[in-house]
Amino acid sequence: MSIDPGSSAAPDGRHRLVAEEKARLSVRGVLVRYGEAVALDGVDLAVHDGESVAIMGPSGSGKSTLLHAMAGIISPDEGTVTLRTRDGVRELGGLSDAARSALRLRAYGFVFQQGMLIPELTAAENVAMPLLLTGTGKSAAVRHATRLLEELGLAGLEGRRIGQLSGGQAQRVAIARARATDAQIVFADEPTGALDSRTASEVLDVLLAETTAQGRALVVVTHDEDVASRCSRVVRLKDGRIIGSDTR
Ligand SMILES: Nc1ncnc2c1ncn2[C@@H]1O[C@H](COP(=O)(O)OP(=O)(O)OP(=O)(O)O)[C@@H](O)[C@H]1O
Numbered sequence: 001m002s003i004d005p006g007s008s009a010a011p012d013g014r015h016r017l018v019a020e021e022k023a024r025l026s027v028r029g030v031l032v033r034y035g036e037a038v039a040l041d042g043v044d045l046a047v048h049d050g051e052s053v054a055i056m057g058p059s060g061s062g063k064s065t066l067l068h069a070m071a072g073i074i075s076p077d078e079g080t081v082t083l084r085t086r087d088g089v090r091e092l093g094g095l096s097d098a099a100r101s102a103l104r105l106r107a108y109g110f111v112f113q114q115g116m117l118i119p120e121l122t123a124a125e126n127v128a129m130p131l132l133l134t135g136t137g138k139s140a141a142v143r144h145a146t147r148l149l150e151e152l153g154l155a156g157l158e159g160r161r162i163g164q165l166s167g168g169q170a171q172r173v174a175i176a177r178a179r180a181t182d183a184q185i186v187f188a189d190e191p192t193g194a195l196d197s198r199t200a201s202e203v204l205d206v207l208l209a210e211t212t213a214q215g216r217a218l219v220v221v222t223h224d225e226d227v228a229s230r231c232s233r234v235v236r237l238k239d240g241r242i243i244g245s246d247t248r
Helices: 014-022 063-070 096-107 123-133 139-149 169-179 197-210 224-230
Strands: 025-034 035-047 052-056 078-085 090-091 110-114 183-188 217-221 234-236 241-247
Touching: 025 063, 035 063, 035 078, 035 241, 052 063, 052 224, 063 183, 063 217, 078 096, 096 110, 110 169, 123 139, 123 169, 139 169, 169 197, 183 197, 197 217, 197 224
Parallel strands: 052 217, 052 234, 110 183, 183 217
Antiparallel strands: 025 035, 025 078, 078 090, 234 241
16 A cells, blocks of 8 residues: 555655645545535545546445535535646635536536436537537537547447437446546546446446546546556545555
8 A cells, every 4th residue: 555645644745745736636625514414524635647546435435525526516614626727726616606617617527327418418419518518619519529429439329319328338428528628637426336347347448548548537436346446546435534545
């Protein structure tokens, strides 16, 4: 086991500062409460380009809450989440809701168990959606989406609605959508949870190929040791705290 340079357990403060300056995403002292309950309790974590970080831990340990805080879906009660963007370092808590949403749309990709895909839309329309929302014209967006779907092995399925696709195909659509905007960091919440083991392995191959293999960062919440074993770092949570960080 090695110490995560971004964790509070790092023995060398200077080392941590250097690692954080280079981090794509930095979580410092994050605390999240739901009423009286503390879901995250002083979490520090730095994620770097090209890295895949698996977040593991028992049910209720705070994995999804951490993912949502990193992604700016929820705002922590204490602490900061900073993202290095092309325009400089941004602290998510210091942004307006609209600015945070815009940043999320451009810099982040999401591959969740349910895919967060819009069932009424076709595969191509789902992939094109973030492009349309960031100002690309419809025909260019659909053309780009169709090309991405082809690259992910879904040629000929671009006109199907999400409900007409298998679970593995739907996850590939979600991965294509995360690529559409050139997301710098992709968040996945149990991306293979609903898939049989062969499809899960194939989806994970595609997810890694589309993220870390191209220098993007991947943060994946998982209960699955097979998924974690393919990530470059495993962070373990318990009762809202990081209790271990294992770099391969
Ligand atoms: N919206 C909410 N309102 C109240 N409590 C919440 C809410 N979301 C999470 N919690 C609580 O916060 C704690 C952490 O929940 P979280 O969903 O982050 O854990 P998890 O590790 O992702 O669990 P699981 O593996 O079951 O998805 C739990 O005690 C949970 O009950």
